Amino acid sequence: MKRLFIATLITLGCTSFLTQAQDVEITDPTSLTPAEYTITKVEVQGNERTRGQFIINASSLTEGSTIVYPGDQISRAVERLYNSGLFSDIKVYITQRTGSEIQFLIEVTEQPRILEYKLKGIKRSERRDLRDLLVITPGSVITDATKGQAINTIKRFYREKGFWFTEVEVSTEEVEDVEDRLRLIFDIDAGERLEIKDIEFKGNESFSDRKLRKNLKPVKEDAWWKIFGKKVYKEDEYEEGTQSLLDFYRKNGYADVRIVKDSIYTKEFNGLFKDKEGLKLVLNIEEGPQYKVRNITWEGNTVYNDEQLTASLGFEKGDIFNEQKFEQNTSINKDNSDIMSLYQNIGYLFFQAVPTIEKVADDSLDIHFDIYEDEIATIQQVNFVGNTRTHDDVVRRTLRTTPGNTYSRDAIIRSVRELSQLGFFDPQNIEPDLVPDQQNKTVDITYRLDDTQSTSNFEFSGGYGGTSIGVILSARVNFNNFSLKRAFEKGGWTPIPTGDGQKLSLGVQVTGTGYQSYSFGFQEPWFRGKPTSVGFNVSYNLLNYRGVNERNELFSSSVSMGKYLKWPDDFFSTQTVVGYQLYNVSGTEAYFAEGSSNLLSIKQVLERNSLDNPMLPNSGSKFTLSFEAAPPMPSFSEFYKIRTEYQNHTPLVDKLVLTSQVQYGYIGYFTKNKRTDLNKFLLGGTQLQQRQSFLYDNIDLRGYPGSTIQSIAPIVDGEKVGGTMFSKYSLELRYPAVSNEQVQIIPYTFADAGNSYLDFNTFDPFKVKRSVGFGLRLYLPVLGLVDLSYGYRLDGVDVPNTNNDVMPGNWEFLFNIGSPF
Incomplete structure (x- = not known):
């Protein structure tokens, strides 16, 4: 049979394909009669990087398949290859055709x-x-x-x-x-880059445009006085802002509110000097009626009566219906007082409250709850994973959920808090997983932990404390998850024996004035397997004032024992501290009486601590009341001291935390003839600066220096003396700008005030030294918590017999290591 050379030429840019193959001897392709052929061979040419079999498969012209020719199958094969995007030119040739068989050659030009x-x-x-x-x-x-x-x-x-x-x-x-x-x-x-110059609301009758713009955040409208940041349109911010706007309406009873239309377009706006192009955002709002609660009814409840459940729901007849409040008080709220918590805290894990809200009249709601209490659930298994550095018994003794006990949501929340308080695990990564078994009325609990962050840190710092202090150098190493047992075991030092939750610290500090301090401390939080903490501390301090013939030494030691209480609630704890101090003061210019002084004291501390984080709390409060007494004994100094402190941390919007703090203190004496300045109160500076003033009780106050001479204290006969009373107030607003496993950065602003008073006659809680400023806290796994503050003094401090008074209107930079709370 004569060899056929019949071709269909397809090129890029064609809008249609030649669908008829043409024999060289046939002048009119339409004279061919469509017939079915079996493809016996397919060849590929021009492919250097693309596999030939891929081209054949993509074209669907595969050997053994059948094709009707003439027809549209060849053009579709070319179209499929072209759609792959791999080729700039595609040609399909029919190289041979018999009565029942056909062969093809696919020639391609590959894309660059x-x-x-x-x-x-x-x-x-x-x-x-x-x-x-x-x-x-x-x-x-x-x-x-x-x-x-x-x-x-x-x-x-x-x-x-x-x-x-x-x-x-x-x-x-x-x-x-x-x-x-x-x-x-x-x-x-x-x-x-265009800014939003105008936000227009249509259909809003209940709230002003200004009120709605405020609740459209983070979307903001530009104005001539808003000089910080561009008020640009971002789609994700717009979605967040519109959701915030709808939530605002629903909090105020407008349950049917919706944005029926929105648009954004560019236009010319009048500027101060010339017209500027900007964006206009228009939102058409359909508010609907404002709903109020009419009736609240309950069915199926036997554990709590209707009045108790209604009180927990937080609505009464005639109240405006707040959708967010309704959802929180039904399922979960921050106070753990919602309806779900009421039941689950006493074991009803499988409890359900199904609400039915019926709209009546034009603006009222009837709320009905069907309650399915079910049975009390029992905790079957309690597991934990992720504690690679901390021993199992340390985790287990911290948990408030025990196998065999009745299930309690509150116990799980407390367990998570107590695990966070240890400081060994990342609080953000503590997750309790529940596996309920409704048929058997049991639940398994697994706590997922993350102790990849280091629990030990090395503190090294330096600074300058002024002419009276000089250069400050301080170093301290803290092992916060130490294991004394492993320290004596083979292979326990890897590189530090850890895992038992014990605390070991070693520190040294020196300054340019000749001050030296050495300290050692150890604490066992669970002595002999019971929730009783035992610890001891020893330290030695030496101070030679520059240019002053005086030498002060202090040897100090203490033994402490603490215990958790269950009354008035289980946030309370108590601690007893027995301390011994030996003072040695010498020199013709000594500020204290020369000679040695012994002091034996007993200190009792009562504390209630509900903070969610020991280093950087976001919520909770802490109240501390302490009484310390050094009884009168021959050759021993004597005093008694009362101190109290209260702090509260309140989370605000968008992770902002407001902290308020109040402190008071008083020192008295059993006998008149043994009064000294030992352990009286000085205010100012930070603990890092104050460590050399070890003869006093030093209270930190930002914005003021911490040296003994420049501290806030009463003046008697031209000499500065320690106060027998002090008051301190602090207000702080902080925001976690960066929070991850590697570093935490928390900027804050503050207002501090405080004073030290000579006695009751001069005590005035409102006569204080004030400062305002800003600061930054850095939490690094190696260094721990570093606190930098820059405070502006609103009041001055007199420095007797010098011309170096601490003047108001100046800034004071302070540096500290360790938790401020």
């Missing part, structure tokens, strides 16, 4: 591939950020899809930054000495 790509017309920082977003791989084929996806990514990047009218032109250029590789170039015009 990417050598590299460049971003032009934009800043270096923007190029860096875009390269993290663009998915363009060197060596991949340059296709329309690749270009389109990149263009969309670039435009979306700039739209999220508030840019409008972004234009992207794509071109290619050949690269010298590199065949079949092109450089892809994106020429970018970022457009114009």
